[in-house]
Amino acid sequence: MGAATSTGLVDSVLDGDIQQLKRILHTHEADISDSASTMWELELEEAVHTVVALELESGQHLQQLQIALELLLHARPEAWSSTASSQDLSEVNGARNSAGWTACHRACATGNLAFVTFVLQHYPAQFEIQIRDAFGLFPIDLVPPELLMSAEEIADNLRGEPDTKKPETARARRCLALQRLRELKTKLQDEQVRRLVSESKADSTSTNNQEENPKLGEFYVSFEPRRERLSIDQARNMGRVHEREELLQVNYRLPRSEPFLNGYFQLIWRELGDARSEEPNYDPQITRLRDENSHFLDLEAPLQPQQPQIQNNQQDPAETKDVPFPRPLDDPNTSSVVEGCFPVDVTHLPADSVCHILFITCDRHMLHRTIALSTEGLAIQTADIESDDYFSDSTSEEEFEDVQEQKQDTEAKQPGYTFFVGGEEFSHPNSVFAGQSFADVEAFERFLRDLRVKKQRRLQEKQEQQECLEQARKQDMIRAQQQEAGQEEETTANKSDGSDTSATRQQGDEVRPAEVSNDSKELSNNQDDDDIGN
Secondary structure, three states: OOOOOOOHHHHHHHHOOHHHHHHHHHHHHHOOOOOOHHHHHHHHHHHHHHHHHOOOOOHHHHHHHHHHHHHHHHHOHHHOOOOHHHOHHHHHHOOOOOOOOOHHHHHHHOOOHHHHHHHHHHOHHHHOOOOOOOOOOOHHHHOOHHHOOOHHHHHHHHHOOOOOOOOOOHHHHHHHHHHHHHHHHHHHHHHHHHHHHHHOHHHHHHHHHOOOOOOOOOOEEEEEOOOOOOEHHHHHHHOOEEEOOOOEEEEEEEEOOHHHHOOEEEEEEEEOOOOOOOOOEEOOOOEEOOOOOOOOHHHHOOOOOOOOOOOOOOOOHHHHOOOOOOOOOOOOOOOOEEEEEEEEOOOOOOOOEEEEEEEEEOOOOOOOOEEEEEOOOEEEEOOOOOOOOEOOOOOOHHHHHHHHHHHHHHHHHOOOEEEEEOOEEEEEOOHHHOOOEEOOHHHHHHHHHHHHHHHHHHHHHHHHHHHHHHHHHHHHHHHHHHHHHHHHHHHHHHHHHHHHHHHHHHHHHHHOOOOOOHHHHHHHHHHHHHHHHO
C-alpha cells in the first residue's frame, strides 16, 4: 500500500508539494456535488498511509510530513483509524490492504512513532480507536523490538518532563506513544476477554468466584526472555531480545471459562526482512491448555490450588504448605483464574526473526476460534559466545554488580555517539553509530544486519585463523615429538652399540691365548733342533 497508487494526493505527498496538497483538498471541499465521496475517502486514507510509511530523511522532512498529515486528517480525521483500503473497493487502484491495517498499524510497523504521538496529541478520539489486524496483532505489537521499552524505562524517561502529555524530547515523545498504545491494548484485550467469558455457557459454574471489580490487565500472555549470553551490543541494539539457544518461557493468566480452557497458544514469527503487512509464519506445534498428554501440564496449569484441610492435627502445617494439590481444569471449587507458564522451543526459528504468541479461544472441536490475547514483538538472536562482552550464567552476583557499576561509570563518562532513526535522536557508546542517519527502522535494521554479518565474518575468519594456528601448532608438536623420539632411539642405539663393543672386547680377552715371550720361542726352537739332531 502507501505509494502503490498514483493519485493526486499521494503524488503531492511523495513530491513534498504542500501547496499542491492544499489546492487539491480545498478544491474537493468546494465541490459539494462530488458523487464519488467513497473513492475520495479511499484516496485520503491511502495518502495518510503513504505519509506514515515514508522513510524519514531528516528532521525537516519529518516536519514536512507532519504538516501533510495534519492537512489530510483535518479533511477527514477518520482516515487514521479507517480500514476502507482493506475492502474490495481498494482493488480498483490495485492497493488492497490485505492485513487490515489502520494508519496507526503502519506507523508502528515502520517505526515512525513520531506520527503516533502527533495523532495522540491532536486527534485523541481517533487514536483511541484501536483494533487488531488480520493476523490478530494490535499496533503496539508491530513496533520493532529495538524501539520497545519496559514500563519502568518509560516511567524513568517521562519523570523529568514538565508536562508528560506534551513531552519536549523525541525520546520522551516515543515513550508517551508506547505507553498509551500499551494501555489501549490492555484495555481492549480485557474487554474482549470479559465479553467471551460472558458469552460462555460454562460461565455459570464460576460466577460466584468472579471478581466484582476486575483489575486492568488481569489477563495476559507475556514472554520471559533470556539474554544472559547475548553480547551487550546485541542487547542494546535489539531491545526486547531472546537467546535463540534457550527455551523461551511464556507466562499467562486466563479466566477459567470454557472457550479459554479449550483454547491454545500459537507461535507466529517473521524474519527480519519480511514485510510486516504480509502473513506471518505459523509454527506447526501448538500448545493446548487442556492437553492431558502434555508432559508439563502441572506447570502449564497450576490452577492456584486451594490448600487441603489438615486431617491430622498433629501434623506440622509447615510440612503441608508446599504439598501440591492437583485439581482438574473444570473443578468449580478452584480459582476462577488459570495462571502458569510453559517453555517454547525457538531453536528452529531464524537467527534474525521477530516472534509473537497468540492465545486463541475455541470450542472442543477447535471451531469458532477467536484471538483473545497477543504478545508484543520479541527478537530472536543467536548468542555471540566468541564475544568478550557478555554476561554468562556463571557470573556471580558480585561480579555482575561490579560489571554494571563499571558500565554505568563508563556511560557517565562517555555519553555515547549520536545517530538518528526516522528523525529521532539516539545515542550509543559504539563509535560505528557516530553521525549515522537512518531514514526509518527498516534502514536501521539493514544496518544492524550488515554489522552482524561483518562481525560473523570476522569471527569466522578469526576462528579459521585459530584453527590454522592450532593445526600448525599440532604439526610442530608432532614433529618435535618425532625428533625427540628419534634422538632417544639414536641415543639408545649408541648406548647399545657401546655395551656390545665392550662385551665383545672382554669376551675376546677371555678367549685369546696368552702371548709367548721371545726367549721362550727361541728355547722351544732350540729344543726342537736338538730333538731332530738326535
